[in-house]
Amino acid sequence: MANDVATDTTETATDAPDDAASARPDRRRRLESVRNMVLSMAALCAAVLALFVLNPDEEPDDTxxxxxxxxxxxxxxxxxxxxxxxxxxxxxxxxxxxxxxxxxxxxxxxxxxxxxxxxxxxxxxxxxxxxxxxxxxxxxxxxxxxxxxxxxxxxxxxxxxxxxxxxxxxxxxxxxxxxxxxxxxxxxxxxxxxxxxxxxxx
Structure with missing residues (x-):
């Protein structure tokens, strides 16, 4: 009976690191997704700004x-x-x-x-x-x-x-x-x- 308890404890202890290890890639993927989204938004804003600067109002006197x-x-x-x-x-x-x-x-x-x-x-x-x-x-x-x-x-x-x-x-x-x-x-x-x-x- 004592050996069975020890065995169960060992299995539980070895399962915990596996769970933590599997959680780290998930967290990393989420962070990378957020970073990619931010970079995409920044690139989009830069493109819109470039279009505005390179294509000014053709008739500024209208203002x-x-x-x-x-x-x-x-x-x-x-x-x-x-x-x-x-x-x-x-x-x-x-x-x-x-x-x-x-x-x-x-x-x-x-x-x-x-x-x-x-x-x-x-x-x-x-x-x-x-x-x-x-x-x-x-x-x-x-x-x-x-x-x-x-x-x-x-x-x-x-x-x-x-x-x-x-x-x-x-x-x-x-x-x-x-x-x-x-x-x-x-x-x-x-x-x-x-x-x-x-x-x-x-």
């Missing part, structure tokens, strides 16, 4: 909302207490992206018209009849008067330079006109030269 500004400038000219300016004769490569007239803005009656120039740089016209110094500082984001001027259609515009925008500024008794942006000086001058009084006031 820029352009608008017509003639009607808005006519309406603003009728309400403005000064001679409101609007560009005439710009090519189609100048795309208007914003237009707004605020009769009670922070700097008085304020007219603003924004563009992307032919080089996709920002250029804008803005006018107001409030405090000139505060208005210029605000719209140009702190640009400073260089003391130089730009002669445009017989009038001298002051040149301002700043870390964000450069600007051409024309200060008159009843209105301050600013042409500003990231566009180069020749484009800013071109926009300033295209400005004409919108003669639709009553």
């Amino acid at each position: 820029v909302q352009t608008m017509e500004y003639d009607v808005a400038s006519v309406t603003a000219a009728r309400a403005a207490p000064y001679d409101l300016l609007s560009p005439e004769g710009l090519s189609d490569r100048w795309r208007a992206t914003s237009v707004r007239y605020d009769p009670r803005g922070a700097f008085g009656a304020t007219w603003r018209l924004g563009f992307l120039d032919p080089g996709d740089e920002y250029a804008a016209l803005t006018q107001a009849d409030g405090d000139p110094a505060r208005f210029i500082t605000e719209v140009t984001r702190g640009a400073e008067d260089t003391g130089a001027t730009e002669r445009v259609d017989g009038r001298d515009w002051a040149r301002y330079e700043g870390s964000k925008y450069d600007a051409l500024v024309l200060t008159e008794p009843d209105v301050t006109t600013v042409v500003m942006g990231t566009a180069p000086w020749d484009r800013l001058a071109h926009l300033a030269g295209a400005l004409e009084v919108r003669a639709d006031r009553p």
